[in-house]
Amino acid sequence: MHYTSRSFAGMALATVLAPAVVSADTGLFIGGTIGNSHLEEDFSGLDFDANANAYRLFGGFQLGDTLGIEAGYQNFGDFSESVDVFGTPVLSRVSGDGWTLGGTLGIPLAPRISLFGRAGVFFWDADVTVDGFSVDVAEDENPYFGGGAKVDMTSNLSLTGDWTRYRLDDIDADVYSIGFLYSFGN
Numbered sequence: 001m002h003y004t005s006r007s008f009a010g011m012a013l014a015t016v017l018a019p020a021v022v023s024a025d026t027g028l029f030i031g032g033t034i035g036n037s038h039l040e041e042d043f044s045g046l047d048f049d050a051n052a053n054a055y056r057l058f059g060g061f062q063l064g065d066t067l068g069i070e071a072g073y074q075n076f077g078d079f080s081e082s083v084d085v086f087g088t089p090v091l092s093r094v095s096g097d098g099w100t101l102g103g104t105l106g107i108p109l110a111p112r113i114s115l116f117g118r119a120g121v122f123f124w125d126a127d128v129t130v131d132g133f134s135v136d137v138a139e140d141e142n143p144y145f146g147g148g149a150k151v152d153m154t155s156n157l158s159l160t161g162d163w164t165r166y167r168l169d170d171i172d173a174d175v176y177s178i179g180f181l182y183s184f185g186n
Helices: 002-023
Strands: 026-043 046-063 067-085 088-110 113-130 133-152 157-168 171-183
Touching: 026 067, 026 157, 046 088, 046 171, 067 113, 067 157, 067 171, 088 133, 113 157
Parallel strands: none
Antiparallel strands: 026 046, 026 171, 046 067, 067 088, 088 113, 113 133, 133 157, 157 171
């Protein structure tokens, strides 16, 4: 009886939402962005404040005008900085990348312009190189969230601009980017 009431509630919700999803824009999409990532952190007394070139590749499925699911790959680039260790400058480099899995929420503003938000889980890995010695320092899963704007150039191709914050344990990495999104379902 317990499962029957849940099943009935699920079918009722699907019946109410199905017309909106079917009549709206649905279908697969792919995209890519390029931009700037920023990392500012104090690693055990080594103050690190650097920018790097970043890129992201993603794909997903649009579930109507507002909801979507997406998965992707985010590369933060290489953050390089010379740090002072006992009076000697030492070149340090931090690099990170990983996979995302999450959802999107779009809010149309005009016929060709919309705002969007995204959130999910980031499965990441980071490496640190100090004076030529490399160490795989961390591997974890943490949340990410962000938002931006989308301008439809054609019925299938859109220009995007966004900001995303990736939580890497106790460190925040921000990525500002521009890119494209191609929809197969329109």
